[in-house]
Amino acid sequence: MTAHIRVKVCGTTSVTDAVQAAEAGADALGFIFAPISKRLVTVEAARAASLSVGPVVARVGVFLNQGLDEVLRTAERARMSAVQLHGDLSSLYVSEVARYHPVLRVLRPADLRGNADALEVLDLPGVTLMLDAPEPGGGVPLDWEALRSVFPAGAWLAGGLGPQNVAAAIQALNPAGVDAVSRLESSAGVKNHELVRSFVLAARSGLSADGA
Numbered sequence: 001m002t003a004h005i006r007v008k009v010c011g012t013t014s015v016t017d018a019v020q021a022a023e024a025g026a027d028a029l030g031f032i033f034a035p036i037s038k039r040l041v042t043v044e045a046a047r048a049a050s051l052s053v054g055p056v057v058a059r060v061g062v063f064l065n066q067g068l069d070e071v072l073r074t075a076e077r078a079r080m081s082a083v084q085l086h087g088d089l090s091s092l093y094v095s096e097v098a099r100y101h102p103v104l105r106v107l108r109p110a111d112l113r114g115n116a117d118a119l120e121v122l123d124l125p126g127v128t129l130m131l132d133a134p135e136p137g138g139g140v141p142l143d144w145e146a147l148r149s150v151f152p153a154g155a156w157l158a159g160g161l162g163p164q165n166v167a168a169a170i171q172a173l174n175p176a177g178v179d180a181v182s183r184l185e186s187s188a189g190v191k192n193h194e195l196v197r198s199f200v201l202a203a204r205s206g207l208s209a210d211g212a
């Protein structure tokens, strides 16, 4: 098992939610800048939240098929410390972003079986793989059993994770980090602080929120 699993709480839209997630022990907070998202955050709100959580907690700007300039400018203005890239993106694009920010490159399970183009960037310094469901932010878990034999060492896991199932997911795949959003909310873009606390605790302890 990974000695210290990294825990990311995504979809942060306010200073209050950022501070609470940091106090709950999250290693990283996600800020979604993809216009299609129900959790879209403004640069101003993300910047205020980012500056409120101290020097250690990572702040990850989340983008989906957006222009290179927009990604780099937004991440800079919002004081992000890393960038998460979803979508159909060229290796050149990902490597350009990685010149300026650590990158979480999000791929789907199907990409592991034959998308040589997408997998190529994972050899670049500063690029870490995250595996997620085809519809990001949809709250649908991946088939962990089917992934057991192909899940790459050092990769992060997302997709429908929450307090009840994150321990089982870690047990199945031993990811380097876990990430969640929709199962931690009271409404889109608003965190349920109890669920955030339980999620971090379950990921760290290896016990699900119902003690299983």
Ligand SMILES: O=C(O)c1ccccc1N[C@@H]1O[C@H](COP(=O)(O)O)[C@@H](O)[C@H]1O
Binding pocket: 010, 011, 030, 032, 034, 036, 037, 038, 039, 062, 063, 064, 086, 132, 133, 135, 136, 137, 138, 139, 140, 158, 159, 160, 161, 179, 180, 181, 182, 183
């Ligand atoms: O959540 C969104 O709205 C979203 C939109 C565009 C790109 C990424 C998005 N969220 C990411 O989705 C995964 C997991 O979400 P869930 O826990 O299954 O709801 C996570 O990586 C978020 O960063």
